[in-house]
Amino acid sequence: MLEIMLTGHSHYYAVADVLRCFMMSPVEDKEGGRVYCKEAPDIRLRSGVLEDQSTICATSDGTVSYHLPPVTSPVSLSREVKRTVYLALSHITGREAPWGCLTGIRPTIVAGELMDPSKLTEQYFVRPDKAALAVETYVNEQRVQSLIDGDDLNIYVGVPFCPSRCEYCSFVSSDISHHMGRLKEYWDALELEISTAAPRISRRISTLYIGGGTPTVGSDDDTKRLLDIVFGNIKVDKDTEITIEAGRPDTITETKLKYMKQMGITRLCINPQTMNSDTLRSLNRLHSAGDVIRTYDTARETGFDVINMDLIAGLKYEKAAELLKSTERLIELDPANITIHSLYKKRRAGISREDVLANDDDVDRCLTGAHDMLRAAGYIPYYLYRQKDTGHGLENTGFAKPGTECRYNVAMMGDARDVLSFGAGGMSKRVFGQDGNKFRVERCPCIKDVIGYIASSADMAKRKMDFFDIM
Numbered sequence: 001m002l003e004i005m006l007t008g009h010s011h012y013y014a015v016a017d018v019l020r021c022f023m024m025s026p027v028e029d030k031e032g033g034r035v036y037c038k039e040a041p042d043i044r045l046r047s048g049v050l051e052d053q054s055t056i057c058a059t060s061d062g063t064v065s066y067h068l069p070p071v072t073s074p075v076s077l078s079r080e081v082k083r084t085v086y087l088a089l090s091h092i093t094g095r096e097a098p099w100g101c102l103t104g105i106r107p108t109i110v111a112g113e114l115m116d117p118s119k120l121t122e123q124y125f126v127r128p129d130k131a132a133l134a135v136e137t138y139v140n141e142q143r144v145q146s147l148i149d150g151d152d153l154n155i156y157v158g159v160p161f162c163p164s165r166c167e168y169c170s171f172v173s174s175d176i177s178h179h180m181g182r183l184k185e186y187w188d189a190l191e192l193e194i195s196t197a198a199p200r201i202s203r204r205i206s207t208l209y210i211g212g213g214t215p216t217v218g219s220d221d222d223t224k225r226l227l228d229i230v231f232g233n234i235k236v237d238k239d240t241e242i243t244i245e246a247g248r249p250d251t252i253t254e255t256k257l258k259y260m261k262q263m264g265i266t267r268l269c270i271n272p273q274t275m276n277s278d279t280l281r282s283l284n285r286l287h288s289a290g291d292v293i294r295t296y297d298t299a300r301e302t303g304f305d306v307i308n309m310d311l312i313a314g315l316k317y318e319k320a321a322e323l324l325k326s327t328e329r330l331i332e333l334d335p336a337n338i339t340i341h342s343l344y345k346k347r348r349a350g351i352s353r354e355d356v357l358a359n360d361d362d363v364d365r366c367l368t369g370a371h372d373m374l375r376a377a378g379y380i381p382y383y384l385y386r387q388k389d390t391g392h393g394l395e396n397t398g399f400a401k402p403g404t405e406c407r408y409n410v411a412m413m414g415d416a417r418d419v420l421s422f423g424a425g426g427m428s429k430r431v432f433g434q435d436g437n438k439f440r441v442e443r444c445p446c447i448k449d450v451i452g453y454i455a456s457s458a459d460m461a462k463r464k465m466d467f468f469d470i471m
């Protein structure tokens, strides 16, 4: 077991965050005054803040010891604790984390404050290529964000159902494929919520995103019903960016595509995750790489010019280098957007710890290679986020051909624009002080459980009307 004893400070969360960059599942034991990882070599460290506010991190036998000079503000004290713990762990493990001790889901926020990749490296030990990616993405993100008027509203409609559960799925719902028999009740509940709240919206709608799950799940009639609920109640205009996640090619039909086009949907997501059919089968996705290509071609023929395609780096059942082949095949298809995710670490169950560590460098190298291929093909990064347990300590990055960036993604990830969410599990948010550089965000969650949502969507509508002052 590796344990870090805390003395002179209580930044348990910060210490656990850094430890997570090197080991899996750190535990914050506040009663015991420590943070530890059970599955790790037997090492005891002490992380301390001294009276002069300098920070230290050292092994109990003193063989490894780092001491950083004093700081003044509480925010930077937490950062200094992270820096000393990071240096000690990096020394002990012989590894460097791609994002250094810059933890948190939005590294672009810090990148925007510093606006200099070398400072990210100096202050947070971020690897130079990741530091450059963060600053470049921040600049693109700001440009896209400026296209969304602060007075406008962005709307999310969630459909937490899928035809089968992908093995790596980190979706919040307990099992999104087990509730399929409730789909019609879900439409009724969604209609009640949307038809109660949406007519009261007087703000212009900049973006509308129908996400999931897989909103195109079910029959042609199910998709028609969903779109009728949405477009029968929510007033979009010709400039509204409208996205639907038709993520699973096995749910897309020509009839659905035509109706989506007819209703004014401008952006479509067809997500292969990998272009290796064997991997897809092993992951319990019910389609092949060939299905992805056929669906993509049909969507283009139907008139969808902006299509996003997702890939995942570090998938189980395939070598890391498969990501490069998949990226190459997508580039040949020439979609407007390609997003590359890193496998969520918690979903790597079944892979041994040794496999994980041996695999990390390969995945890291292939992700960098895939980014290089995308840049060479004319794509630019425009939004980026990390999950707390993102696999391999890496990140998720949205790439786009310039001018086709998804405004909704930026509105949602940037935490700088209002979002009203309908459907189970959605998170509504209001942003205050949008004209300055600092924002205050208030959030209003919707019940996650599908059955609970079906029983309470009228209450959910009232909760959101209250939240947005549109009672």
Ligand code: SF4
Binding pocket: 161, 162, 164, 165, 166, 168, 169, 170, 171, 176, 212, 213, 214, 247, 248
């Ligand atoms: S399509 Fe997405 S939401 Fe649905 S099961 Fe697969 S990973 Fe989960």
